[in-house]
Amino acid sequence: MELNSKVPAGPLAGKWDKHKFDVKLVNPANKRKYEVIVVGAGLAGASAAATLSELGYRVKCFVYHDSPRRAHSIAAQGGINAAKNYQNDGDSIHRLFYDTIKGGDFRAREANVYRLAQNSVSIIDQAVAQGVPFAREYGGLLSNRSFGGAQVSRTFYARGQTGQQLLLGAYAQLEKEIARGGVEMFNQYEMLDLVVVDGHARGIVARNLVTGAIETYAAHAVLLATGGYGNVFYLSTNAKHSNATAIWRAYKRGAAFGNPCYTQIHPTCIPVSGDHQSKLTLMSESLRNDGRVWVPKKQGDKRAPGQIPEDERDYYLERRYPSFGNLAPRDISSRSAKYVCDEGRGVGDTGLGVYLDFSDAIKRLGKKTIAERYGNLFEMYQRITDEDPYEVPMRIYPAVHYTMGGLWVDYNLMSTVPGCFVLGEANFSDHGANRLGASALMQGLSDGYFVIPYTIGDYLAGLKPQPVDAAAPEFRAAADETRARLQKLLSIKGKRTPTSFHRQLGKIMWDKCGMARNRAGLAEAITEIRALREEFWTNVNVIGEVGSLSQQLEIAARVADFIELGELMCRDALHREESCGGHFREEYQTEDGEALRNDDAFAYVAAWEYAGDQAEPRLHKEPLEYENVKLSTRSYK
Amino acid sequence: MQLVRNFWQSQIGKKVVMAVTGLILVGFVVGHMVGNLQVFQSAAKLNAYGYFLKHTVGGALWAVRGVLLASVILHVVAAVQLTRQKQAARPSGQGYQKYEPQISTFASRTIRWGGFLLLAFIVFHILHFTTLTIYPDYSPTDVYNNVVKGFQIPWVTAFYVLAMGALALHLFHGAWSSLRTLGLSRPAARPTARPIVTALAGLVALGFAVVPLAVFFGAVQPAAPEQGIPAEALEASALQQSAGAPAGASTTAPTSTLAGH
Amino acid sequence: MKITLHVWRQAGPKAAGKLETYTLGHVSPDMSFLEMFDVLNEELVEAGKEPVAFSHDCREGICGSCAMMINGAAHGPMKGTATCQLHMRSFKDGDEIWVEPWRARAFPILKDLVVDRSALDRIIQAGGYISANTGGARDANEILIPKPDADSAMDAAACIGCGACVAACPNASASLFTAAKISHLGHLPQGQPERFRRVLTMVEQMDIEGFGHCTLYGECQEACPKLISIDTISRMNRDYLKATLTKRPEPTVEYAG
Known part of the structure; x- marks a missing residue:
């Protein structure tokens, strides 16, 4: 596996503009011949699905909720950052970029973060045009507040419900496109596998959560916008159903997992x-x-x-x-x-x-x-x-609140499986080892509204505008595997509930891979999780059936994936022998207990490649090169 | 035409029709109630008022009656259709095993039954005092004594008072919600606080109910017949009666005696 | 605490349902209502019985997934609170609690307490948006919005789409849901171009979905976890009336050649 970040050459401030010009365009008449699957309809998924449909692509959007308005982006309270400098207090795109890089403890990719800061400005404009009721001053201008210790007031907010309002804005645009016929919506569908044909993502396996039917869907590209994996810890601020199955299945189909150990604890x-x-x-x-x-x-x-x-x-x-x-x-x-x-x-x-x-x-x-x-x-x-x-x-x-890690993506947001793009919290890209407050909403919307519409064209333009062969044997094979996995879960009929395993996993992770980690603890955790996995597959008791609405089966399948992902997180935490951002290794701290980074040895993205259920995953490194900022030590004394 | 049809077909359209017709009827009952109170002034005053409506307003009265009749019909048809829709929206058998109203008023929950009671009352009332079908011995011009006779019968008084209770509830919810349906009301923090409508409903119902009660308890006594009616009108009506309704005269007497008790 | 539950159980959309009774011996007053259901389900699974299916997700009162008719009141006894934020301390030791799904023809029951609320999405599809394709927006501060207007818009926009208004309404009306969206967009300058078209199409869709009409009982406002006011319904009606009176037929496009 080769990690090519595809970051354009040239000065930082001009990279994105240059790239937008360099990417291939799809002929407008051909756009409707390309189909795109979007999994998830949070900020990233809904904004991407709506925007791609507006451009003319045919979009299928899948959510496990009963409506795309319920994704967990909705729970974000604080606000969204943008480098508007409306308050005249010295903010700029460069300052937002720098704050984000520094806040991420110098473990994020410069070019991505700069692009994020650039797009932040357009996000606010777009949201206001959609009718998002941001807080206003009496004169009618937008109100800002400073947030999360930032030195400038750049956070836009809608009471304590900013995430909700931004999501409802994106949701409304999505509904508009559904009504127009550009997006076909699949509510209450859970993606259970990625279908890869000839090395390219060509579809998904999804289960209709109401009827239980296992179905396959084909497309020219698959976008995963399925959120973070904080629920590995069982207790987190994530929604109960937030899960890692989509990205974990993609990982098992060849998408590298970037920095899985970076977890934000609020x-x-x-x-x-x-x-x-x-x-x-x-x-x-x-x-x-x-x-x-x-x-x-x-x-x-x-x-x-x-x-x-x-x-x-x-x-x-x-x-x-x-x-x-x-x-x-x-x-x-x-x-x-x-x-x-x-x-x-x-x-x-x-x-x-x-x-x-x-x-x-x-x-x-x-x-x-x-x-x-x-x-x-x-x-x-x-x-x-x-x-x-x-x-x-x-x-x-x-x-546990947010996971900075996620599937590794290049500058185009494409994973190591061509045709499989990853957006929002599900990817690893912009926050390094720690995310600043009010930046998650910004990233989700930047990816969906302003990045993927350009970069997906570059990929699709390289494909023939012909329908994807949905009858390829890979589809049936993936569906059969999925069905077999679910049947297996049902057939164990052991003594413990899926939730009890989840709780136990959460405790291991919280104790040994939580706010402070150490070598011995992580090694123990890996052993314990392996044992837990063993027990899960021999002693879980799942009540329900594949062919109907069975919430216990949904939980069990997710817990099975959480267990495997938990092990990878520990492995990544064990290998990263430094402390940075949300990853604090007790062995690596200053005399007064502060995080001790090791830029010489660890200024890279750890991208893990799946190598089989029993084999250890392979580590790949994408070096992080800083041309525009000087690496410094954070100090808040 | 299409617009009218769409409007009528939509639930808001029907509600607007109910609100507008409802407000017309509210206007009517207020006027009617004020007119009725003349019974406390004198028999002549009330009879003259009746005569004024019938003869001086004359043809225009039929126009008003037409509007009122149309309002009642539209109000009732819309109500019936909306009720059917509502029943379809949560069919019986698919309802809750346990349902506890939280804030809705008794008036709002009984508005449909109250409406039917009022409809029955209106029909009775018209047959009673307007067409004089129920007691054909009533004089077409001596409104005062008709009223007195009418309300000396216990069940009639009881029925009228009960209907006025229903009217109060109907107004308390209906008049208030009409304005809201039409979007004319100002935003209110607590929709249960509605002083003006409470006063209106109370006064209208009281203003109506006080007449039968006053008669029943003897505060309003029978008066000499046909006061306040111009002599030529009486003659004309007498001519008409003797020519058209020979049986009328024979029934008049017993009822009058009865009323005298 | 000891709690006796009467829970609606229904195997599928077509199946007949009935109330089943369960007793929980050790309920902590600090539990949320849904956590009590978690405990019940764990017990059912351990006993090899089918657990109760119910909708939930964020458990912070914002996603709008949870939907339970508790003792005959949508989202239970506490005002301005979704089921997920209701805690067991609102009940007493020994209480009996009835739990039913939302009931309306437009919300078919899928299983137990899970209902299909996609009708609400279709009302939004009918026009509950501002047509603003990505990319064409002007600077956000070029649109001046007086603070009271922004606040009123936000009050209505707080709707979480849970459907409690429909559930609580004796007519199973979706007026509050529809009106909230119309008010949100109608208070903003960006919402004006489509304002009257929107109200006509959304109201029409509300009828098509088979929701009942509004009798202004006020039950919806009382049940709404976000306390959205029925004043929005007045506003919707006003707009609907205006839209009907001022509607012009849309020009039919004629193509040359």
Whole structure:
């Protein structure tokens, strides 16, 4: 396998323009002769499907939801970054590019990130044209806020529902194209395999989740926009059904997996309340603007927070990072919370939580101001925990939130399987080892609205405008394999539920491949996951049948893939002997406990190639060359 | 034409028809109610008012009646068709085993049954006081004494009062929702708070119901016949009666005696 | 807590369904309503029984997947809350809870508590969008939108498409859903060019799908997890009326040659 990033030559700022001119175009009359499959209808999938249909391609779009409006992009709260510089505070495309590269701890591809920053500007224009109700000032201009510790105000937002509004904008365009006949929509279909013919992606195997029918669909290109794989950890802020099956199946068909160990753990989530916990809920990071994070100084101090006097509290972020304090970046805040809890100073029944205290802010600004800023978040918190954050400090704990890793793609967003493109969180491309706040929405929409419409043409123009042979034996073979795999799951009839395996996998991953990792732990994790996989395939109890709506079967098939992916994540984490961004290896830290990067040995993308179920995957390296930024060490002291 | 058909076929179109006809009928009942209250002034006043409507307004009265009749028909036809649609939208047998209304008013939930009760009442009322079909011995001109006679019968009074209760509920929901259906109302934070409509429904129902109750409990007493009607009109009507309805005279007497008790 | 559940079970779209009774002995008040269903399903699977199928995904009250009629109220007893954000502390030890699917002809039941809500998508397809193909947009700040208009648009745009309005409505009407989209786009300058065309086509589709009419009961507003107001329905009706009165036949295109 050869990794060719296909980054155009020339100065950084001109690469994308040059590339847009260099790519081949498809004759407008021929566009309707090309079929494109889009899997997923989140920000990346919906925007790509709608835009490709507008261009004239025939699109088939598959989602496991009952409507394309339900993808998990909808849950993004904070906002979307764009280098508009509407606030006249010194923002620019170059600054957004630099912040993103630096925030990613210098593990992302320069050219991709620059293009992302360029496209950010058009995204806002496009979204407004669609009717996305971004927040406005009284004069009618767009409002911005600063987010996630950025030095400029470049985040556009629609209350706390920015993801929802952007997704509904893309969804509306998708529905428009469905009505026009350009997109054929397949709701409640789950992609279960990628069909590769002569080395090119030529279709998918999908299961109709209502009837259970296993069906195959052929196309000239397949776009995977299926989101991240944070649910490997069982508990995450992802939606319950978010899964890795589409990208994992593509991986097993030859698409390399880039940087699987890069996981973002968000510091401000509502802590686990008990064994029944099914998912975690994020509280917007903006809370840290006014809340102070603390734990008791004494171990096992079970007094109520109000009973703990000021001098017995440890405001550990303010203590360790005097200049950034409570606004320290996500990875640092998360790790610090883990350390104090590991020391036995965590709060709440489980001891896995820290306080986020607004009492000083309420004293200083008044309850009314705090209510105006965070009213809806406080209400959400109270609904879930039954505690009033105006009276008692919130309890928060980190949770898995985003996966920077994903299928490896070149500058055209094409994976190592020609014809298989990967968009949004499902690819590895733009965030390096850590993603900045309000950048996920930006990437999904950039890929879908403004990158793939150009780059897919370059690939399709090389194909004859003739229908894909849907009768090729590869289609039937892939469908048979899928059916056999599902039948196998049903036939085991063991003693444990699929969810119990998922929970166990999650615990292994969280303990050993979570916020802090080490060599011994990762090696153990690999052994444990292998054993878990063994047990899963001999002792899982799946109730249902292939040929009907069977939610347990859906879960089981996803868990089977999560188990395999979990192992790859540990393997990648084990091999990367440095700390960077969301990947913190305990062996590689400075004296005061900060991440220690090793640019000489690890300034590359780790792309893993599948080599068989029992064989170890093969590692390929795409070196990261920085021509425009100087690699530096992040410091938030 | 196509436009009219599309409009009628759409549920909003039908609702608009119901709202417009409903508001016409609201206007009518308010006027009717105010007219009725003249019974408390004097027999002459009320009879003169009846005479004024019939003779001075004359032909225009038929135009008004035409509009009212058309309104009632459209209102009822639209209501029946919408009810059928609603039943199809959640067929019986596919409904909830357990359903708890959260905020909808009793008035809104009973609007269809109340409507049918009102329809039955209107028919009865027209037969009772307009065409005089139920009690043909009533005088076509002596409105006052007809009213008094009518409401001395307990079940008639009871029926009228019950119907006015239904009217209050119908107005409380109908008048309010008509304006909303037409998009004329201002946005409201709490749709259950509707002071103006509450007052309207209460006053109209009370204004109507007070007449039968007043008669029944003796606050309004029979008066000398045919007060307030011009003499020539009486003569004309007497001529008509003797010529056209010989049986009429014989039934008049017993009813009058009955009413005298 | 001990909870007795009466849950609608239906094997498939055509099958007859009925309420089945289950008892859960150890329900924590901190559980969400759906987590209680997770526990029930784990118990059913362990006993070798078919678990209850139900729709859910984000469990943060925003994706609109979850849909349960709980004790006769759409999304249960708590106002402004989707089923997934309802917690068991809203119930008492020993409570009996009835759980049914959304019921409407336009929402056929697929299995147990799962219904097909694609009718709502088709209403959007009928015109619930601004035709803005990618690429032609002008600078976002060239369109000035007064803050109150942007706020009103956002209030209506908060709809999550869960269908609770239909479920709660005694007429099974989708008026609130349709009106929310019409209001969202109608409040914005970008939405004006298609405003009156949109309302005609969306309302027509709402009829075609077999939803009932609006009697302004107000049940939809009460059930809506995003508290969308029935004022939007007034707005929709007003636009519909205006659209009907001002509609001109669309010119038929004649091709030369």
